[in-house]
Amino acid sequence: MAPLLRLYNTLTRAKEPFRPIDSANVRMYACGPTVYDAAHIGNARPIIVFDLLFRLLRHLYGAEAVTYARNVTDVDDKINARAQERGISIRALTDGTLAQFHADIRDLGVLMAPDVNIPGARPAFVEPRATDHIAEMASIAERLVAAGHAYVAADHVLFDVPSMPDYGALSKRPLDEMEAGARVDVAPYKRSPLDFVLWKPSKPGEPSWPSPCGIVPPGRPGWHIECSAMAWRHLGETFDIHAGGIDLVFPHHENEVAQSRCCFGTPVMANVWLHNGFLQVEGEKMSKSLGNFVTIREVLNDWPGEVVRLNMLKTQYRQPIDWTLRGLDEASRMLDRWYEAVGDAAPAASVPDSVLEPLLDDLNTPAALGALHRLDEPAALKAAANLMGLLRRSRSEREQAAVAASGIDAAAVEALIAARKEARARKDWAESDRIRDTLTALGVSVKDNKDGTTTWTALP
Known part of the structure; x- marks a missing residue:
């Protein structure tokens, strides 16, 4: 029997014992990147934190018993705008941005499919892309309309929020307060100001697919329905853990809950909801206008990925972190x-x-x-x-990597160290010091041990 894991559940606002639905099939979902631009260091926090949870679950239940799904949003207004701005296709933009994201998080020590998936076995890690799950999104929209939880208006499919009596249970927001805050520029075709888009018509030049629910013009999905569809496809109607940043609790995760529960008739979408805290930089909220907006790659240009990962883990995941x-x-x-x-x-x-x-x-x-x-x-x-x-890595592997990254000529260093040993043997301390200074200038640190050996590493 696995040791008892306790997790803070946003849904109940309490720390609870984690009891998986099936200990032989533990399932976790996390919201991943929207691939329109390089991920910033704040985006790295959930990636690192929930990678740690993935590792811990594998340790507790067995590597073959855990499935982790982290989605990629590759259809979005920001993506459309950025592709047009750069004069490239949307697919070229999303593929290139995703490749950079993968390179970044691999340097952070994050487990991905090649590391954990075994051919012929159930995948341990899946990374579904939204555009590969349009059929599932259309199916959810049609089911919700048929069940009376959604309606068609002006070539849109909208979720009927008042049809779900306990909407707001995850974020703990009263319905009347949310309605009051939403009455700004309400689309005339909405029944309630809180109703949100499941499907919408595409503008000229935007990606489009055949619309569900008898709508004639082609269109594209709303944002919230993506995760409901991908989680359903890869983890089932109900699963163990849903994770993401605290900024996603409302409206994104609240709307996911509403869609999935009303579509499948389940009491919950996920049993446990985890949310990591915000990240600020040098005591201030990260913002391009403040000049402190830092991408993961920019940090990795100055610091090894392992340092970045450790720095992120020094703060408990629910607490705000000052970077x-x-x-x-x-x-x-x-x-x-x-x-x-x-x-x-x-x-x-x-x-x-x-x-x-x-x-x-x-x-x-x-x-x-x-x-x-x-x-x-x-x-x-x-x-x-x-x-x-x-x-x-081992210490030797780490030192070798540092030398390779520094561009130091290892053979030349070894020759200088041999010459220094000879100088020390004949008590020519001035020559020994001169050679040490030469090594320091080359970016090398030397260490003399008690047994007479000398080791060296590249200076940080």
């Missing part, structure tokens, strides 16, 4: 210490309870990282860090 250079520097030094302590040791067969227990407590990563500092056995430290997606 600072000081925090990145601290994370870099932490990793240096751990790699020095682990060396080239292989991971232990089990993860120490001192690290696992805080992770089981709603992913309490600060406490887990504190426990990592107290581990003094290399194999145990390696196993615990690996569970969190850290210390993925």
